[in-house]
Amino acid sequence: MYSKIHSCIPCIILKIGVNRSSFILHFLSIKIMNLTNQTSFFSGEVAGNIGSGSIFLLPEIQLLELFVAIVFFVAIHSLRQRRRHGLAVWPFVGMLPSLLIAVHIHTDIYEWLTDVIRQQRGTFTFRGPWFTSLNSVITADPRNLEHLLKTKFTNFPKGEFFRNNVCDLLGDGIFSADNETWRSQRKTASIELHSSGSRKLTTESLVELVHSRLLPVLDELIKNSASVDLQDVLLRLTFDNVCMLAFGVDPGCLGLGLPEIPFARAFEDATEMTVLRFIMPSFVWKIMRYLNIGSERKLKESISEVDKFADKVIRTRNKELSLLDQSNDYDIDNKPRSDLLTAFMRLKDDDGKPFSQKFLRDICVNFILAGRDTSSVALSWFFWLVSRNPNVEKQILEEIYGIIGERQNVEVTENESTIVFKPEEVKKMDYLQAALSEALRLYPSVPLDHKEVVEDEVFPDGTVLKKGTKVIYAIYAMGRMESIWGKDCREYKPERWLRDGRFMSESAYKFTAFNGGPRLCLGKDFAYYQMKFVAASIIYHYRVNVVKNHLVTPKLALTMYMKHGLKVTLNKRDDIMHPSAKPCNKVES
Numbered sequence: 095m096y097s098k099i100h101s102c103i104p105c106i107i108l109k110i111g112v113n114r115s116s117f118i119l120h121f122l123s124i125k126i127m128n129l130t131n132q133t134s135f136f137s138g139e140v141a142g143n144i145g146s147g148s149i150f151l152l153p154e155i156q157l158l159e160l161f162v163a164i165v166f167f168v169a170i171h172s173l174r175q176r177r178r179h180g181l182a183v184w185p186f187v188g189m190l191p192s193l194l195i196a197v198h199i200h201t202d203i204y205e206w207l208t209d210v211i212r213q214q215r216g217t218f219t220f221r222g223p224w225f226t227s228l229n230s231v232i233t234a235d236p237r238n239l240e241h242l243l244k245t246k247f248t249n250f251p252k253g254e255f256f257r258n259n260v261c262d263l264l265g266d267g268i269f270s271a272d273n274e275t276w277r278s279q280r281k282t283a284s285i286e287l288h289s290s291g292s293r294k295l296t297t298e299s300l301v302e303l304v305h306s307r308l309l310p311v312l313d314e315l316i317k318n319s320a321s322v323d324l325q326d327v328l329l330r331l332t333f334d335n336v337c338m339l340a341f342g343v344d345p346g347c348l349g350l351g352l353p354e355i356p357f358a359r360a361f362e363d364a365t366e367m368t369v370l371r372f373i374m375p376s377f378v379w380k381i382m383r384y385l386n387i388g389s390e391r392k393l394k395e396s397i398s399e400v401d402k403f404a405d406k407v408i409r410t411r412n413k414e415l416s417l418l419d420q421s422n423d424y425d426i427d428n429k430p431r432s433d434l435l436t437a438f439m440r441l442k443d444d445d446g447k448p449f450s451q452k453f454l455r456d457i458c459v460n461f462i463l464a465g466r467d468t469s470s471v472a473l474s475w476f477f478w479l480v481s482r483n484p485n486v487e488k489q490i491l492e493e494i495y496g497i498i499g500e501r502q503n504v505e506v507t508e509n510e511s512t513i514v515f516k517p518e519e520v521k522k523m524d525y526l527q528a529a530l531s532e533a534l535r536l537y538p539s540v541p542l543d544h545k546e547v548v549e550d551e552v553f554p555d556g557t558v559l560k561k562g563t564k565v566i567y568a569i570y571a572m573g574r575m576e577s578i579w580g581k582d583c584r585e586y587k588p589e590r591w592l593r594d595g596r597f598m599s600e601s602a603y604k605f606t607a608f609n610g611g612p613r614l615c616l617g618k619d620f621a622y623y624q625m626k627f628v629a630a631s632i633i634y635h636y637r638v639n640v641v642k643n644h645l646v647t648p649k650l651a652l653t654m655y656m657k658h659g660l661k662v663t664l665n666k667r668d669d670i671m672h673p674s675a676k677p678c679n680k681v682e683s
């Protein structure tokens with residue numbers, strides 16, 4: 095009989111493979127065959143069981159056989175769904191096991207997702223467990239992106255699911271808000287960010303940060319022959335920078351000795367723990383939050399650290415304003431204030447009252463998220479890509495030397511080995527802008543983004559969207575689609591952004607690193623200026639060498655950090671000399 099069981103299982107598997115619909119019949123015939131044979135061992139007992147139809151009276155081995163057969167059937171049926179749906183679909187739990195396994199075994203989850211989307215020709219439907227709300231449509235199709243970000247903008251808000259997942263960290267801030275809460279924040283922030291005061295603050299704060307802090311820190315590292323995590327240095331720089339812009343406060347993260355700032359660590363942990371909520375059923379993380387265990391415990395602790403920092407910033411501003419004549423909004427050095435926090439503190443809510451501490455905290459945290467991580471991680475990927483493409487580095491240097499070479503009447507003095515780029519010079523750096531855009535195409539700072547469907551809808555590619563469906567647009571995958579960027583889509587080629595040597599931007603629905611439509615990134619111009627200024631200043635003064643065998647891989651978080659940072663050593667460019675002494679074509683290779 096045992097040999098019969100063994101011979102039956104492959105037979106069942108084969109049968110399923112050939113014709114799934116006849117499986118049940120086949121299975122029953124095997125059962126009857128076995129039971130008939132057993133009468134010779136157990137006389138008429140089993141025949142009686144067949145007659146009564148009581149499967150529970152079957153000998154144990156029969157139940158085992160039944161169980162094994164069902165398991166095989168379900169497994170093969172689920173695995174066969176892969177070709178059609180992209181991932182195995184299991185009863186009750188849908189595609190969740192495949193996702194969880196992928197998260198644990200793939201070092202680069204974004205690459206894994208890109209493959210799945212590519213196999214599904216641009217749009218993939220994720221089926222979550224039936225008892226959860228994880229069902230979602232994941233797309234990397236530019237036609238769908240234009241539809242959801244612009245054409246049918248109001249039908250695709252951030253939605254409750256996104257808000258619930260991020261509410262503890264982001265509250266009612268601009269990133270998670272919809273409708274009027276979003277619109278009013280966007281209007282105020284937009285006016286402030288595009289004001290001349292804000293532009294002046296941007297250029298001045300960058301000169302101060304780069305020349306008084308960044309370059310001295312890098313020089314110190316060279317003196318000590320030390321390697322450094324460049325991502326960490328850049329995170330500190332952009333953190334200080336966005337705090338100046340948003341709150342008029344310089345927290346001093348970037349400084350000699352690279353001081354440990356608990357807030358920076360807490361912020362990173364908080365975003366990482368928040369993103370985990372997107373891959374678990376909501377009730378699971380809610381129970382964990384209630385019990386204060388696992389990732390939810392870590393999230394709570396890190397948010398409390400984040401809140402401590404934000405509260406301190408807001409309290410300091412309140413104190414400053416109460417010390418000064420509030421109507422003129424001057425800072426303690428008697429300069430006009432042009433930071434976002436002051437702008438929001440000037441406003442009143444719908445009831446004519448000042449905004450609450452909590453709302454101001456949410457605005458702060460959202461701007462930190464927006465401005466701190468995005469440009470620093472983009473710069474980190476940029477430096478890594480440039481280190482692997484010496485020809486790109488050479489062309490960036492050629493462009494810089496060319497631009498500096500146009501300066502009139504510059505006298506060569508000892509101190510001028512440090513060049514401070516002027517705003518009009520930064521604007522002229524087309525090749526550098528192309529190199530940064532190309533880095534963002536391959537490593538977008540926000541790799542995945544999310545919307546929810548308000549009313550039933552059909553995407554231009556024919557995907558049917560039911561009300562309440564979650565739509566994830568896979569920005570990372572979009573940069574790696576041959577259908578969008580051609581056969582060389584995986585190559586780092588800044589030239590694809592240039593026409594006659596001038597930078598040409600791409601459609602926001604093809605290059606979605608800065609989002610598109612009414613929710614286009616508010617800090618896009620600021621971010622490009624900041625990244626170009628920082629990148630040009632570093633590349634002009636140093637050669638950046640990524641430490642041999644340093645593992646570079648993305649981290650699973652809302653923002654695309656390098657999981658292990660970017661360990662580099664630096665060499666001061668020994669051939670730095672005044673540009674007038676350096677012909678444009680004489681650059682190192």
Ligand code: HEM
Pocket residue numbers: 268269280283336339461464465466468469472534538539540543544606607608609612613614615616617618620621
């Ligand atoms: C390389 C740098 C940056 C990239 C790639 C980037 C990308 C993005 C993306 C993808 C969004 C859409 C997020 C969403 O709706 O879920 C966004 C929104 C936003 N970004 Fe940026 N960003 C960058 C830098 C900045 C900076 C430096 C600031 C501010 C100082 C900023 C401010 C904002 C704001 C306020 C929004 C919300 C816009 C809205 O929802 O209306 N960004 N950004």
